[in-house]
Amino acid sequence: MKQFPTNFLWGAATSAPQSEGHSTQNGKSPSTWDKWFELAPEKFNENQGPENTSNMYEMYREDVQRMKDIGMNSFRTSISWTRLLPDGKTVNEEAVRFYRDYFSELKKQDIQLVANLFHFDMPWWLMEKGGWEVRESVDAFAYYAKTAFELFGDLVPMWTTFNEPMVHIECGYLYGYHYPAIVDFKKAVQVGYHTLMAHTMAVKAFKDGGYPGKMGIILNVSPCYPRSQDSEDVKAGHLADLLNTRSFLDPAVLGEIPNELIELVKDHHLTPVTEELDQQWIAQNKVDFIGMNYYQPRRVQAPENPQFPASMPSDFYAPYDWPNKKMNIYRGWEIYPEALYDVAMMMKETYHNIPWFVSENGMGVADEERFMDETGMIQDDYRIEFMQDHLLQLHKGIEAGSNCFGYHTWTFIDCWSWLNGYRNRYGFYRLDLANQYERQLKKSGLWFKELALTQQLKEEEF
Template sequence: MTIKKFPKGFLWGAATSAPQTEGHSLQNGKSKTTWDYWYEKAPEKFNERQGPANTSNLYEMYTEDCKRMQEVGLNSYRTSISWARLLPDGQRVNQEAVTFYRDYFKKIKENGVAPIINLFHFDMPMWLMEKGGWEVRESVSAFAFYGKTAFELFGDLVTDWTTFNEPIVHVEMGYLYGYHYPAVTDFKKAVQVGYHTLLAHAAAVKEFRAVLPKGKIGIILNITPTYTRSASSADQKAGEASDLLNTKSFLDPAVHGKIPQALIDLLAKHQLTPQTQAEDAELLKNTVDFIGLNYYHPRRVQAPQNPTLPAQTPEDLYEPYDWPKKRINPYRGWEIYPEALYDVAMMMKNEYNNLPWFVSENGMGVADEERFMDEKGMIQDDYRIEFMIEHLNYLHKGIEDGSNCFGYHTWTFVDCWSWLNGYRNRYGFYRVDLEDHYKRSLKKSGLWFKQVSQNNGYDV
């Protein structure tokens, strides 16, 4: 037996978000988010009508959960602040929220865990959505004010921050594919939403530099490498469009401080150029200290067969390609392709100045995990352990080849609520029993992860 060792100080952790764990969704001074509003209007859209009201009840159980972090060997942990909880109307600070978050962050640290705190995880406050949300320029200054407020209130406890989790998701799901509120399909609106989100990120980074000059700030992106069907010029062109829209749109400005010219040209060609202001280019020069990259599955594309031009949807630029050799997680319908983590590592090394980065999410969602429960009540989730080992093997190879990766975070620590999917698929190191007061119980993967963290590596 030999051990694959990782760099000294490597972060072994887990990730989650406020709306997916806290509960108390409309209590303790918190105002509505788009999720609260949508569940109120259309509960039938949500798996088993599992809404955002209680989720995993962390608001009441965080003290015990912070101890559980130590029990599975976490040395770092990413979660988010709820904008609608901290600033219920966008201006007024909710003091109860301040008390809650300060105690939560203190208890994370007391258990030997470093908090990485994110500002936005798909949870748009309804007061801003009623004004147009990310479609309107006001969202940029509103988010910057929120960020400044959070940095001032919690900067003595938290040194590592991120602005957004997977910003491309609220663009795609809300304005292209209809899965998240407001569930519209409008490519031009989607581009404007993405542009304002990008400006909001840069504005928050600018505020961070003024408030916490000694801290570090990044952004969390779901980077799904694009693999083309073939080397044909048409397929390669489709792959380039996919990378521009899905990867370079946020990663290039975050690291290089500007939107790639090829993306500007592509949007102009298809009459999708967003409304801009002269000072925007200067604002985008506020770059990050590190990048978090979420990875679950690759993106495989081919040239579109019958595109509408100018493009009305991304599928007019590239179509999904069904690779016949794929392995699939049948519960999510996602391809399992751990090799991509090596490609991500090399991309960061070769194209993004070898900026420090970490795997900010990687995990396997499985339904009906009770099938794998032993006689003592522990879920024997060997499939999750195998999934992590496969991905860590390729990550380790990338690090050995010089990529500046400093951590690996799984999704997730405690089973959490997952938007329209509710609790259909479980990801956690701890099972949450929704029928028994949100009781937590450790899974086998948690024991394995503790050994990995303690050894800073694993047996091969």
């Protein structure tokens, strides 16, 4: 048995656009996802768009009870910017009632809420002005954050500004996966900088307002492992960490953008437009805690023919296909639990042992009905094995002194996943796509209940 700390947070994460549904109803204005689905539905898996998702807008009371039923003592979701402030300024009172009822239900069941402000769902009205490319987005986000703090601060003990900011930067401005599907390194850097300043000014609004609770940010940190100890491979790994990890983690925790990163973007003519007091605000508005989403490691090698100045991150580092890898074939992701120990040690040794938690970790699998038994329960031993292997490494890190206070899986109920729709399932509960009011507990939910209630990890054989 592996004993976890007293008051450890056991829970799951989702987001508003992936779970609420009603994305064009109840006073909500469109986000980029609503509009993109309207413009190009063929890009979405089986034409599955954001309108319905898991229907927690109607089912939140029953779903909170389901959380309680499997021992969850914490839960992360996001607030929909376009639901709360459809035009960026005017509060949607129906949204206020919904979120207050939803969050009150969690509080009544002693489930600690982590409320996130942005999960890839840029308002369309702001996207038409340039989205994160324009400085106006920083002020707009800070106003939205302040509004949320005022309306829900009595119900939210833990806030986070962004979920995985690197994703909307990379997917929207480098690799063409998310709207606006631009490939432009300089624009990506500017988008990243405005995102960082939006985070900073939201933290400033929180501190200036004296609101209760704690403030953090959720980052997707994949530890970087170079192909070899050859100097060029090591350099590639260093640059990959600098761009993908330290670009947000250093400002959020240490209060400064790494000088090395500033010089790197300058050398390659990628320097973003800034304002005079930005560095001061970053230094003064550090976070109280960090959420770490971990699914897979980053393996890199030296690029073969890098351009100068760089036109893409691949001019700094190239992916390396490790021949000994274990794979989740459904997502095409490497399974490497040992990296979670490395994350724990990084937080202890490099980031002042700031409080942190695993804010996402999970395994997406397609066609799970193959594993359904005669009672209708999915026997997802593969998911249990995945969680167990990662928790063993996390426990090792905690025993070594890393200040980790919780573990959240992705996700509670099978949820809609952007362009992938419902191709892969992650939940403790199966969602019936034919009837979005129906949820069916999986075996992993029973396993998680024992883990959460005993706070002990039993090593099982699979």
